[in-house]
Amino acid sequence: LDAMNFIFQGALGELWWVMVGVxxxxxxxxxxxxFEEIFDEVEDKYGEIEEMNVCDNIGEHMIGNVYIKFKREEDAERAVKDLNTRWFGGMPIYAELSPVTDFREACCRQYEMGDCGKGGFCNFMHLKPISRELRRRLYGRRKRAGFSSFDRFPERRRSRSRGRERDRRSRY
Incomplete structure (x- = not known):
């Protein structure tokens, strides 16, 4: 079951653009x-997060957007309902469900290669990365709980194993 996502619009990311000279x-x-504060609070209150991304874009319609993909649709629906009554940094949170189920398709490939000519005003997502240590801490705890990184992308796991089986069969 694919989960739905929701967006914090505006309030969260705008705080980053005032951090000049840091x-x-x-x-x-x-x-x-x-990132950790938002991740932990949202996951504790609403349910397991598969993926969370923060836009590094500065265009008006993308600045401050946080995209969270939950494991279960019901969790996303509950989060949207509840978060629309909340404030962050003195600004209201605008949460909505999103039809996007694969963030990779919405990301700017040129930005990932370090070469987006549109800069922060690009209409594709420029994701602000978290540190490796934090990624291990937030997502690595799932491995200890019996989840694997392939649980998020089951089609990858199947295609890799089939390919390996084919390679083995062709050798014998």
Missing amino acids: TDSHEQQHFDEF
């Missing part, structure tokens, strides 16, 4: 703390 390591630490 060192990269300090900014990353601050962002990681923000």
Whole structure:
């Protein structure tokens, strides 16, 4: 069952654009703390998060957007209903369900290669990365709980194993 996603529009990311003159390591630490706080609170209150992304774009319709994919649709629906009554950083949270089920399709490939000519005004998502340590801490705990990274992309697991089986059969 694919989960739905929701978006925090505006309020969250706008805080990042006022951090002028901050060192990269300090900014990353601050962002990681923000990301972890949101991730933990949302997951604790509403249900398991498969993926969470924060846009690094500065276009008016994308600045501050946070996209969260839940494991279960019901969790996303409950989160949207509840979060629309909340505020963050003195601004209201606008949460909505999104039809996007694969964030990779919405990401700017050129940005990922370090070469987006549209900069922060691109209409494809420019994702602000979290540190490796935080990624391991947030998503790695699922491995200890019996989940694997392939649980998020079961079609990959199947295609890889079939390919390996085909390779083995062709050798013998």
